Amino acid sequence: MIKKCLGCGVNLQNNDKNKEGYINSLTQDICERCFKLRHYSHFEQTTFTNDDYQKILDTIPKDSLVVYLVSVLNINLEYIDKFDNVIIVLTKKDLLPKSVKDYKLINYITNMTNHYLEIEVISSLKNYNLDSLLSKIKEHSCGKEIYFVGMTNSGKSTLINKMIKNYSEKTIEVTTSIYPSTTLDKIKIDISDLKIIDTPGLLSTGSILNNLSVKDIKRITPNKEIKPRSYQLKGQGSLIIDNMIRIDYYEDNNITIYLANNLQIVKSSLNNSKLKDCKNIDFDLSARQDIVVEDLCFIKFTKSCRISMYYLYPVNIYQRNNLI
Ligand SMILES: Nc1nc2c(ncn2[C@@H]2O[C@H](COP(=O)(O)OP(=O)(O)OP(=O)(O)O)[C@@H](O)[C@H]2O)c(=O)[nH]1
Ligand SMILES: [Mg+2]
Structure with missing residues (x-):
């Protein structure tokens, strides 16, 4: 066997x-x-590649109960339509400032999709809202298998370990890590009367993690509450984030950057040549939009504006409505 x-x-x-x-x-x-x-x-x-993980995810019956985990720092709902019965779980709430209210995050998700049975905001690390999540899972499981699904690093295995600890007598643990692609295949674990199945997460092709060494992945990943950094931009200039991303701006604005607290942001003039020979992309932002650099940071802009972004590594950069 x-x-x-x-x-x-x-x-x-x-x-x-x-x-x-x-x-x-x-x-x-x-x-x-x-x-x-x-x-x-x-x-x-x-x-193993995303194709291997995708094949595993394709074996999940469409009508099973899916607990779909999404990190508050990487909101990606790309695959939820593949399943009929979805509980959306926003994870890692502890990384956002305490002033950010759960209902705002929930409203944000409800504006993106109506394809869910429930939405819960949790922090496995702080044991936040796990009892509430458990009762929602129980309400919808009806003895069926419950698949924990989500992009890599969304916190599936960490949540399962917390549930084993909180709600069972077992002493086993699944492996978790800060690095992408930790879980490699389905893992079945019974927790009280729930038949839970951990699954491997996909790594987005646009994630900056694809380009970084193990050491740099650790360095850029926030591991405690983010202290947002606000800037009152006057006139034109540049912001350089961790020598990886450059933002050129051309008019007054108020912006706030959310990223790991140890990373450096340097303000400079447009004449500075840093990263200027890298690939670039321009954005026309409406008022109250964010720029997201996938798995590195998001930047909240207050006023409408035009900006140019330069990036050292291939990475998905996109605009969205303000999360916060
Ligand atoms: N701050 C914080 N970190 C968390 C939380 N939950 C998980 N993490 C961290 O996120 C990283 C990824 O967690 P995993 O549980 O391994 O993620 P996963 O979704 O199982 O990832 P794959 O197995 O690769 O699909 C680890 O460093 C965890 O410690 C949380 O609630 N708060
Ligand atoms: Mg895992």
């Missing part, structure tokens, strides 16, 4: 050290990759 890794769901094997699921002895329960991640924070890339 095939034995699966309890940490990431992959088939365990003791034949090929360079393939996923390798372990010295099949008597053990987690693969070497999960072991290194858990005990030494050492991350090994996998050879």
